[in-house]
Amino acid sequence: MKKVFVKTQNVKNLINMMNNLQNRAEGVPGFGLVYGEPGLGKTQAILWWVMQNDAVFIRSTKLMTGRWLLEELIEELGEYPGNKNSDLFKQCVNQLKETPRTIVIDEVDYLTGESQVIETLRDVHDKTGVPIILVGMAMADKKLIRYRHLYDRISEKLKFEEFRKEDIKDIVNQLSEVKMTECAIDYIYNNTSRFRQIVKLINKAEQIASANEINMIDEITLKEFVPYDSAEDYKAG
Secondary structure, three states: OOOOOOOOHHHHHHHHHHHHHHOOOOOOOOEEEEEEOOOOOHHHHHHHHHHHHOOEEEEOOOOOOHHHHHHHHHHHOOOOOOOOHHHHHHHHHHHHHHOOOOEEEEOHHHHOOOHHHHHHHHHHHHHHOOOEEEEEOOOHHHHHOOOHHHHOOEEEEEEEOOOOHHHHHHHHHHHOOOEEOHHHHHHHHHHOOOHHHHHHHHHHHHHHHHHHOOOEEOHHHHHHHOOHHHHHHHHHO
């Protein structure tokens, strides 16, 4: 399989959203929210963008506190965390004012039950003005609305949608080492909706092609190892 990052429509929408946040007008708040069902490539897209733009990436955990968040932010900014909570906050703010960087918080659903962490993020944003992107599951939007002070600062929202047929075609054509017919691509589109499962299908197709010395995979070949009775497993996976 080729090592290529495929820019699906979701990714293109993400790039546009990030540009809007980074180039927003004076006075426009800088929080962004990316959310959607699992398996649509949110984290892969976010990590790709982070690497391209030297952003700060923090993956939330269930036990994360406001102090823990600040410590991770400071370490990502290249400093050693201080001892007092007030010192941690000052360190974080000073570093971001000196060298502004976009902050991305993945798995934000873990934090929606902890008001201290949410308010800490709001305070960091208000003191520095740097964009802060929250990434979560399909209900993240509903979970965050309880924090009105933060929710009102979300100026950009992006919901990752299921792949269009054109997305599937781009993923297959750019990643697969073996060519697939239009009918095979239609079969994948009709029976899968998760990026991980599409990658698994491509991998299996390449294995079949290599084992049988064929250079084109069609719908009939795909059905041999992804029959219709397991299609729902792929959609759910």
